[in-house]
Amino acid sequence: MLICSVNDHGVFQDLALRVRLYPTDDQEAFFGQIAGCTRLVYNTALVQRSFxxxxxxxxxxxxxxxxTQKAELPALKQAAPFLKDVPAHCLQMALFDLNAAFRNFFEGRAAYPKPRRRYEHDSFRFPDRKQVRLDSRRGLLYLPKCxxxxxxxxxxxxxxxxxxxxSLRSVTIVRDxxxxxxxxxxxxKVEVSEPINDNVLPEEVIGVDCGVAVPFMTSDGEALGYFVDPRPGAGRAKRAKRLQQQLARCRKGSKRRRRARARLAAFKAREKRQRKDMIEQASARVARKGKVVVLEDLRVRSMTASARGTAEDLGRNVAAKAGLNRAILDKGWGMFRVRLGQKLARKGGRLLAVPPGYTSQRCYACGHVAATSRLSQERFECVACGHEAHADYNAALNIRLLGLLRLGLADPNGFSAGTAVTARGAFGVSRAAKRECSLGSGGMPPELASSGCIAV
Ligand SMILES: [Zn+2]
Structure with a gap:
């Protein structure tokens, strides 16, 4: 869900569809021309704003x-007449985007705006739907001068x-x-679904652990996603480095350099597409499973820092590979969360973030918390009760439980004798008592099941 607009006619939602274009050589040259002009305007305006x-x-x-910057466009066009050859709206939108970039910077959401670079930020937007026409039957897109x-x-x-x-809102052309x-x-137009907080059932709550053994593990035991780069630092990284070196050795402006750049771009774009595909499929699958999806509120930035060595989350940072996987997946997690939130919102569900802590160290069966229970990335064996499970599955169940507690669907008093639920909502220290436990898929901890507070 991008933007919602509410008026007398109903509630509206903006959706985006990305389609591949197959431009002719002339059209591609024209795209390059527009992208060059919008980049010039953007960078010039950035200099004006900075200095x-x-x-x-x-x-x-x-x-x-x-x-004020838009009002100066005619003067800029006098100084650089070639700007007159491209659609005026695209130039205005470049300034609009710069303004948004500055707003994001001043409000603390983003870093200081950087100049746009050729091939990296080649995009331009047509904001006026009267200038754009789609023919979906024949697969044609009409733009100004196209x-x-x-x-x-x-x-x-x-x-x-x-x-x-x-109804069409705008069309942005991007080179990727x-x-x-x-x-x-x-x-x-969207149908407004009633707030789900009141009538959500425990079986509609699903926990997801973003792990290092598998990217996403659900609390019903399904492992989703795959690592796009399973051996970071090996094959792919070497190939990227070699392509980068080839590019650096070519003379600027040469045909050879252009070809080298295209090879590198193709390599990077392919990985990006694979990662996106993985995220889209995993998030769609999770969104179909339940109404409320519980995730750990992971702060990606501190996590990558911890992978670099300031060990904060010892239980998870077990191996160098784990750290690397985390560092490499960090972008994927952010995107997974965003896309999952959007997909849930579309069907009236929602995302619930719970504070991370001890979810990978706590035994779901008996509640005992111990870092030593986690034997490896995949194996969890409780030191207190001997309960064995896939480590990420155990964590996903704990995350789901935190979500149930937050939603008031589980009774915090059900955690008797030392299995404290702290004010942060995370699990505290637990009792060390051994107990027999059997665990079915999606089962509750014995103390909760026996107290009868949850109908599962
Ligand atoms: Zn246990």
């Missing part, structure tokens, strides 16, 4: 903003893998690797 803002304020008596009008480049061939049922894509933003 000339004070002079501007003194001279004009007001601050630089999207509006249509049937005389002197135009003709419509762009593309492949729609999904029907767009809604060696391919071009169109991100089509459209608005659909």
């Amino acid at each position: 000339l803002w004070r002079q501007y304020q003194r001279a004009e008596g007001r601050s630089l903003s999207w509006y 249509g049937y009008r005389k002197g135009n480049n003709g419509p762009i061939r593309c492949r729609f893998h999904r029907r767009i049922k809604g 690797g060696n391919h071009w894509y169109a991100s089509i933003l459209y608005r659909v």
